[in-house]
Amino acid sequence: MNPPYDSGKLDRLMDEAGVDLLLTNTQHNARYLTGGYFYHFHERFDAMGLGRYMALVGIPKGDPGRAFLVGERREIAQSQDQGLWIPELITAERQPAAAAQAAGEAIKARGLERGVIAVEMDFLPASSMDVLSKALPGARFTEARGITESLRAVKTPEELEIFRRITQDDAEIIGEVFTSAAPGATTRDLARGIEDKMTARGLHFLWVFTCAGNKMLRAPSGKVWEPGEVCHLDAGGSYEGYLTDVCRMGVRGEPSKLADELFQACLATQNKVREEIRAGAVCGDLYESGFRHLADTGHGEYGEFIIHGVGLVSHELPRFGKGFENKLEERMIVSIETDIRHPEVGYVKIEDTVAVTADGCEGLGDLGRDAWYIA
Secondary structure, X not given: OOOOOOHHHHHHHHHHHOOOEEEEOXXXXXXXXXXXXXXXXXXXXXXXXXXXXXXXXXXXXXXXXXXXXXXXXXXXXXXXXXXXXXXXXXXXXXXXXXXXXXXXXXXXXOOOOOOEEEEOOOOXXXXXXXXXXXXXXXXXXXXXXXXXXXXXXXOOHHHHHHHHHHHHHHHHHHHHXXXXXXXXXXXXXXXXXXXXXXXXXXXXXXXXXXXXXXXXXXXXXXXXXXXXXXXXXXXXXXXXXXXXXXXXXXXXXXXXXXXXXXXXXXXXXXXXXXXXXXXXXXXXXXXHHHHHHHHHOOOHHHEEEEEEEEOOXXXXXXXXXXXXXXXXXOOOEEEEEEEEEEOOOEEEEEEEEXXXXXXXXXXXXXXXXXXXXXX
Protein backbone atom coordinates (compact mmCIF):
# COMPACT_ATOMS: atom_id res chain seq x y z
CA MET A 1 0.00 0.00 0.00
CA ASN A 2 1.12 3.57 -0.67
CA PRO A 3 1.76 5.97 2.22
CA PRO A 4 -1.15 8.36 2.87
CA TYR A 5 1.15 11.38 3.18
CA ASP A 6 3.35 13.04 0.55
CA SER A 7 6.27 10.62 0.66
CA GLY A 8 8.31 12.71 -1.80
CA LYS A 9 7.99 15.74 0.44
CA LEU A 10 8.96 13.73 3.51
CA ASP A 11 12.05 12.43 1.74
CA ARG A 12 13.05 15.99 0.76
CA LEU A 13 12.55 17.25 4.31
CA MET A 14 14.60 14.38 5.73
CA ASP A 15 17.31 14.92 3.15
CA GLU A 16 17.51 18.64 3.96
CA ALA A 17 17.80 17.82 7.67
CA GLY A 18 20.38 15.08 7.07
CA VAL A 19 18.08 12.46 8.62
CA ASP A 20 18.08 8.74 7.81
CA LEU A 21 15.02 7.67 9.81
CA LEU A 22 12.04 9.46 11.31
CA LEU A 23 10.80 8.02 14.61
CA THR A 24 7.69 9.59 16.14
CA ASN A 25 5.86 8.76 19.36
CA THR A 26 3.01 11.29 19.61
CA GLN A 27 -0.58 10.47 18.76
CA HIS A 28 -0.91 13.37 16.32
CA ASN A 29 2.06 12.27 14.25
CA ALA A 30 1.08 8.60 14.47
CA ARG A 31 -2.34 9.51 13.08
CA TYR A 32 -0.84 11.57 10.30
CA LEU A 33 1.79 9.07 9.20
CA THR A 34 -0.59 6.10 9.37
CA GLY A 35 -3.42 7.91 7.58
CA GLY A 36 -5.66 8.16 10.64
CA TYR A 37 -4.97 4.87 12.39
CA PHE A 38 -4.52 4.79 16.17
CA TYR A 39 -5.22 2.04 18.70
CA HIS A 40 -8.76 2.85 19.84
CA PHE A 41 -8.27 1.73 23.44
CA HIS A 42 -5.69 4.45 24.07
CA GLU A 43 -7.20 7.19 21.95
CA ARG A 44 -8.09 9.30 24.98
CA PHE A 45 -5.70 8.02 27.65
CA ASP A 46 -2.33 6.35 27.63
CA ALA A 47 -1.39 5.59 31.27
CA MET A 48 -2.03 2.04 32.44
CA GLY A 49 -0.59 0.05 35.32
CA LEU A 50 3.06 0.96 35.77
CA GLY A 51 3.55 2.34 32.29
CA ARG A 52 1.86 3.92 29.31
CA TYR A 53 0.98 3.06 25.76
CA MET A 54 3.19 4.67 23.14
CA ALA A 55 2.93 4.14 19.39
CA LEU A 56 6.34 4.50 17.74
CA VAL A 57 6.26 5.03 13.97
CA GLY A 58 9.55 4.56 12.15
CA ILE A 59 10.01 5.56 8.49
CA PRO A 60 13.38 5.21 6.74
CA LYS A 61 14.21 7.91 4.19
CA GLY A 62 13.36 6.81 0.68
CA ASP A 63 12.10 3.42 1.81
CA PRO A 64 8.51 3.54 3.15
CA GLY A 65 8.22 -0.14 2.32
CA ARG A 66 10.35 -0.78 5.41
CA ALA A 67 8.34 1.46 7.74
CA PHE A 68 7.27 0.01 11.07
CA LEU A 69 4.87 0.67 13.93
CA VAL A 70 5.62 -0.42 17.48
CA GLY A 71 2.28 -1.01 19.17
CA GLU A 72 0.49 -3.44 21.45
CA ARG A 73 -0.50 -7.04 20.68
CA ARG A 74 -4.20 -6.38 21.26
CA GLU A 75 -4.36 -3.97 18.34
CA ILE A 76 -3.35 -6.47 15.65
CA ALA A 77 -6.96 -7.16 14.66
CA GLN A 78 -7.81 -3.44 14.49
CA SER A 79 -4.78 -2.71 12.32
CA GLN A 80 -5.85 -5.44 9.91
CA ASP A 81 -9.48 -4.32 9.88
CA GLN A 82 -8.51 -0.71 9.12
CA GLY A 83 -6.02 -1.70 6.43
CA LEU A 84 -2.97 -0.17 8.11
CA TRP A 85 -0.55 0.61 5.28
CA ILE A 86 2.59 0.24 7.38
CA PRO A 87 4.16 -3.10 6.45
CA GLU A 88 5.27 -4.21 9.92
CA LEU A 89 3.43 -3.94 13.23
CA ILE A 90 5.82 -4.83 16.06
CA THR A 91 4.22 -5.62 19.40
CA ALA A 92 5.78 -4.69 22.72
CA GLU A 93 4.84 -4.39 26.36
CA ARG A 94 2.84 -1.32 27.32
CA GLN A 95 5.84 0.62 28.62
CA PRO A 96 7.90 3.34 26.92
CA ALA A 97 11.18 1.54 27.57
CA ALA A 98 9.90 -1.71 26.07
CA ALA A 99 8.53 0.12 23.02
CA ALA A 100 11.86 1.90 22.55
CA GLN A 101 13.77 -1.39 22.80
CA ALA A 102 11.58 -2.85 20.05
CA ALA A 103 12.13 0.24 17.91
CA GLY A 104 15.88 0.00 18.43
CA GLU A 105 15.88 -3.60 17.22
CA ALA A 106 13.81 -2.62 14.17
CA ILE A 107 16.24 0.17 13.33
CA LYS A 108 19.21 -2.20 13.57
CA ALA A 109 17.39 -4.71 11.34
CA ARG A 110 17.20 -1.98 8.72
CA GLY A 111 20.93 -1.31 8.88
CA LEU A 112 20.50 2.21 10.30
CA GLU A 113 22.10 1.71 13.70
CA ARG A 114 24.72 4.34 12.82
CA GLY A 115 22.33 6.69 11.10
CA VAL A 116 20.83 10.03 12.04
CA ILE A 117 17.46 9.47 13.70
CA ALA A 118 14.92 12.25 14.16
CA VAL A 119 12.86 11.90 17.36
CA GLU A 120 10.33 14.10 19.13
CA MET A 121 12.63 15.42 21.85
CA ASP A 122 9.96 17.31 23.80
CA PHE A 123 7.59 14.31 23.87
CA LEU A 124 9.80 11.22 24.06
CA PRO A 125 10.04 9.88 27.64
CA ALA A 126 13.47 9.94 29.24
CA SER A 127 13.35 6.16 29.70
CA SER A 128 12.79 5.69 25.97
CA MET A 129 15.62 8.02 25.03
CA ASP A 130 17.92 6.19 27.41
CA VAL A 131 17.04 2.81 25.89
CA LEU A 132 17.46 4.07 22.33
CA SER A 133 20.82 5.61 23.13
CA LYS A 134 22.08 2.34 24.61
CA ALA A 135 20.59 0.16 21.88
CA LEU A 136 22.01 2.40 19.13
CA PRO A 137 25.30 3.77 20.49
CA GLY A 138 26.54 4.67 17.02
CA ALA A 139 23.43 6.64 16.07
CA ARG A 140 22.97 10.39 16.28
CA PHE A 141 19.62 11.72 17.48
CA THR A 142 18.13 15.00 16.32
CA GLU A 143 14.84 16.91 16.63
CA ALA A 144 11.97 15.76 14.39
CA ARG A 145 9.63 18.74 14.88
CA GLY A 146 10.71 20.70 11.83
CA ILE A 147 10.19 17.70 9.60
CA THR A 148 6.81 16.65 10.94
CA GLU A 149 5.36 20.16 11.15
CA SER A 150 6.43 21.01 7.62
CA LEU A 151 4.98 17.74 6.36
CA ARG A 152 1.58 18.45 7.99
CA ALA A 153 1.40 22.19 7.25
CA VAL A 154 -0.39 22.11 3.88
CA LYS A 155 -3.65 20.24 4.18
CA THR A 156 -5.02 17.77 1.66
CA PRO A 157 -8.47 18.24 0.11
CA GLU A 158 -9.72 15.48 2.40
CA GLU A 159 -8.37 17.28 5.46
CA LEU A 160 -10.02 20.51 4.32
CA GLU A 161 -13.37 18.73 4.20
CA ILE A 162 -12.91 17.62 7.80
CA PHE A 163 -12.15 21.21 8.85
CA ARG A 164 -15.21 22.52 7.00
CA ARG A 165 -17.45 20.07 8.79
CA ILE A 166 -16.10 20.32 12.33
CA THR A 167 -15.71 24.11 12.35
CA GLN A 168 -19.27 24.55 11.12
CA ASP A 169 -20.44 22.11 13.80
CA ASP A 170 -18.54 24.07 16.46
CA ALA A 171 -20.06 27.40 15.39
CA GLU A 172 -23.59 25.94 15.26
CA ILE A 173 -23.22 24.34 18.69
CA ILE A 174 -22.08 27.60 20.29
CA GLY A 175 -25.10 29.40 18.81
CA GLU A 176 -27.47 26.71 20.04
CA VAL A 177 -26.10 26.89 23.58
CA PHE A 178 -26.29 30.68 23.70
CA THR A 179 -29.87 30.90 22.44
CA SER A 180 -31.17 28.05 24.61
CA ALA A 181 -29.52 29.14 27.88
CA ALA A 182 -32.19 29.33 30.57
CA PRO A 183 -32.39 32.23 33.04
CA GLY A 184 -30.04 31.54 35.92
CA ALA A 185 -27.72 29.34 33.85
CA THR A 186 -24.13 29.27 35.05
CA THR A 187 -21.07 29.21 32.85
CA ARG A 188 -20.65 25.58 33.93
CA ASP A 189 -24.13 24.88 32.52
CA LEU A 190 -23.10 26.48 29.24
CA ALA A 191 -19.93 24.38 29.13
CA ARG A 192 -21.89 21.19 29.73
CA GLY A 193 -24.21 22.16 26.90
CA ILE A 194 -21.24 22.52 24.57
CA GLU A 195 -19.87 19.13 25.60
CA ASP A 196 -23.21 17.36 25.20
CA LYS A 197 -23.82 18.80 21.75
CA MET A 198 -20.32 18.03 20.52
CA THR A 199 -20.68 14.45 21.66
CA ALA A 200 -24.06 14.17 19.90
CA ARG A 201 -22.42 15.25 16.64
CA GLY A 202 -19.57 12.79 16.91
CA LEU A 203 -16.92 15.29 18.02
CA HIS A 204 -14.59 14.73 20.95
CA PHE A 205 -15.10 17.61 23.37
CA LEU A 206 -11.78 19.13 24.45
CA TRP A 207 -12.37 22.51 26.10
CA VAL A 208 -14.53 25.57 26.45
CA PHE A 209 -13.39 28.91 27.82
CA THR A 210 -16.38 30.69 29.34
CA CYS A 211 -16.47 34.28 30.55
CA ALA A 212 -19.63 36.04 31.71
CA GLY A 213 -19.60 39.56 33.13
CA ASN A 214 -16.52 41.64 33.80
CA LYS A 215 -14.52 39.46 36.24
CA MET A 216 -12.39 37.86 33.47
CA LEU A 217 -12.75 34.30 34.78
CA ARG A 218 -12.35 32.20 31.63
CA ALA A 219 -13.34 28.85 33.09
CA PRO A 220 -16.61 27.00 33.72
CA SER A 221 -17.81 27.86 37.21
CA GLY A 222 -20.84 28.62 39.32
CA LYS A 223 -20.95 32.17 37.92
CA VAL A 224 -24.49 32.94 36.75
CA TRP A 225 -24.83 34.65 33.39
CA GLU A 226 -26.79 37.65 34.59
CA PRO A 227 -29.11 39.98 32.58
CA GLY A 228 -27.14 42.66 30.75
CA GLU A 229 -23.87 40.72 30.88
CA VAL A 230 -21.82 39.75 27.88
CA CYS A 231 -20.48 36.22 27.64
CA HIS A 232 -18.09 34.49 25.30
CA LEU A 233 -17.84 30.81 24.51
CA ASP A 234 -14.49 29.76 23.08
CA ALA A 235 -14.91 26.06 22.33
CA GLY A 236 -12.71 23.36 20.90
CA GLY A 237 -13.18 19.74 19.94
CA SER A 238 -11.65 17.19 17.63
CA TYR A 239 -12.57 14.67 14.98
CA GLU A 240 -10.05 12.00 13.97
CA GLY A 241 -7.49 14.16 15.77
CA TYR A 242 -8.18 17.37 13.81
CA LEU A 243 -8.99 20.39 15.97
CA THR A 244 -11.72 22.97 15.79
CA ASP A 245 -11.53 26.28 17.68
CA VAL A 246 -14.25 28.96 17.52
CA CYS A 247 -15.23 31.87 19.77
CA ARG A 248 -18.54 33.74 19.60
CA MET A 249 -20.27 36.36 21.76
CA GLY A 250 -23.62 36.39 23.53
CA VAL A 251 -25.48 38.84 25.75
CA ARG A 252 -28.40 38.54 28.17
CA GLY A 253 -30.81 41.11 26.82
CA GLU A 254 -29.19 43.87 24.77
CA PRO A 255 -25.53 44.90 24.69
CA SER A 256 -24.57 48.29 26.07
CA LYS A 257 -23.30 50.90 23.65
CA LEU A 258 -19.73 50.34 24.86
CA ALA A 259 -20.05 46.56 24.64
CA ASP A 260 -21.25 46.79 21.06
CA GLU A 261 -18.44 49.20 20.22
CA LEU A 262 -15.91 46.66 21.51
CA PHE A 263 -17.57 43.88 19.55
CA GLN A 264 -17.45 45.93 16.35
CA ALA A 265 -13.77 46.72 17.00
CA CYS A 266 -12.98 43.00 17.23
CA LEU A 267 -15.00 42.26 14.13
CA ALA A 268 -13.37 45.05 12.12
CA THR A 269 -9.91 43.80 13.07
CA GLN A 270 -10.82 40.24 12.09
CA ASN A 271 -12.26 41.34 8.77
CA LYS A 272 -9.29 43.50 7.79
CA VAL A 273 -6.78 40.76 8.54
CA ARG A 274 -8.87 38.23 6.64
CA GLU A 275 -8.77 40.53 3.62
CA GLU A 276 -4.96 40.32 3.68
CA ILE A 277 -4.67 36.54 3.98
CA ARG A 278 -3.71 34.71 0.78
CA ALA A 279 -1.03 32.38 -0.49
CA GLY A 280 2.28 34.24 -0.45
CA ALA A 281 1.33 36.62 2.37
CA VAL A 282 4.18 37.13 4.84
CA CYS A 283 3.30 35.83 8.31
CA GLY A 284 5.16 38.60 10.15
CA ASP A 285 3.29 41.25 8.16
CA LEU A 286 -0.08 39.72 9.02
CA TYR A 287 0.84 39.58 12.70
CA GLU A 288 1.80 43.25 12.83
CA SER A 289 -1.17 44.20 10.69
CA GLY A 290 -3.57 42.71 13.24
CA PHE A 291 -2.20 44.85 16.06
CA ARG A 292 -2.23 47.92 13.82
CA HIS A 293 -5.87 47.39 12.84
CA LEU A 294 -6.82 46.82 16.48
CA ALA A 295 -5.06 50.04 17.51
CA ASP A 296 -6.92 51.90 14.76
CA THR A 297 -10.23 51.04 16.45
CA GLY A 298 -9.17 53.04 19.49
CA HIS A 299 -9.35 49.99 21.78
CA GLY A 300 -5.84 48.61 21.48
CA GLU A 301 -5.09 49.48 25.11
CA TYR A 302 -7.24 46.60 26.35
CA GLY A 303 -6.90 44.39 23.29
CA GLU A 304 -4.83 41.52 21.99
CA PHE A 305 -4.42 39.97 18.57
CA ILE A 306 -3.36 36.35 18.03
CA ILE A 307 -2.97 34.44 14.78
CA HIS A 308 -1.75 30.86 14.49
CA GLY A 309 -1.90 27.69 12.47
CA VAL A 310 -4.13 24.78 13.44
CA GLY A 311 -4.39 21.15 12.38
CA LEU A 312 -3.71 18.04 14.42
CA VAL A 313 -1.95 20.40 16.85
CA SER A 314 -3.07 23.81 18.05
CA HIS A 315 -0.55 26.56 17.20
CA GLU A 316 1.25 24.47 14.59
CA LEU A 317 2.58 25.82 11.29
CA PRO A 318 2.19 28.42 9.94
CA ARG A 319 3.57 30.52 12.80
CA PHE A 320 3.29 34.26 13.14
CA GLY A 321 5.28 36.90 14.98
CA LYS A 322 7.12 40.16 14.55
CA GLY A 323 9.70 39.79 11.82
CA PHE A 324 8.61 36.29 10.75
CA GLU A 325 9.42 36.00 7.05
CA ASN A 326 7.74 32.67 6.28
CA LYS A 327 4.86 32.85 3.81
CA LEU A 328 1.40 31.32 3.71
CA GLU A 329 0.70 28.52 1.28
CA GLU A 330 -2.57 27.45 -0.26
CA ARG A 331 -4.54 24.97 1.91
CA MET A 332 -2.95 26.00 5.20
CA ILE A 333 -5.42 26.41 8.08
CA VAL A 334 -5.21 29.58 10.18
CA SER A 335 -6.98 30.69 13.35
CA ILE A 336 -7.48 34.45 13.85
CA GLU A 337 -8.33 35.81 17.31
CA THR A 338 -9.08 39.33 18.49
CA ASP A 339 -10.11 40.08 22.05
CA ILE A 340 -10.67 43.16 24.18
CA ARG A 341 -10.72 42.83 27.96
CA HIS A 342 -12.48 45.92 29.21
CA PRO A 343 -12.92 46.39 32.98
CA GLU A 344 -16.46 47.75 32.57
CA VAL A 345 -17.78 45.34 29.96
CA GLY A 346 -15.76 42.14 30.32
CA TYR A 347 -14.03 39.85 27.84
CA VAL A 348 -15.14 40.44 24.25
CA LYS A 349 -13.65 38.06 21.71
CA ILE A 350 -14.09 36.69 18.19
CA GLU A 351 -12.10 33.76 16.85
CA ASP A 352 -12.37 32.51 13.28
CA THR A 353 -10.78 29.66 11.37
CA VAL A 354 -9.93 30.10 7.68
CA ALA A 355 -8.35 28.05 4.91
CA VAL A 356 -5.75 29.87 2.80
CA THR A 357 -6.55 30.03 -0.91
CA ALA A 358 -4.55 31.26 -3.90
CA ASP A 359 -6.11 34.72 -3.81
CA GLY A 360 -7.67 35.01 -0.35
CA CYS A 361 -9.14 32.76 2.30
CA GLU A 362 -12.20 30.63 2.88
CA GLY A 363 -14.04 31.22 6.13
CA LEU A 364 -14.85 27.99 7.95
CA GLY A 365 -17.71 28.05 10.44
CA ASP A 366 -18.47 31.75 10.04
CA LEU A 367 -21.95 31.38 11.53
CA GLY A 368 -22.61 33.95 14.28
CA ARG A 369 -19.38 35.88 13.90
CA ASP A 370 -20.91 39.21 12.86
CA ALA A 371 -23.68 39.63 15.45
CA TRP A 372 -24.45 39.05 19.12
CA TYR A 373 -26.33 35.96 20.22
CA ILE A 374 -29.21 37.23 22.33
CA ALA A 375 -30.42 35.11 25.26
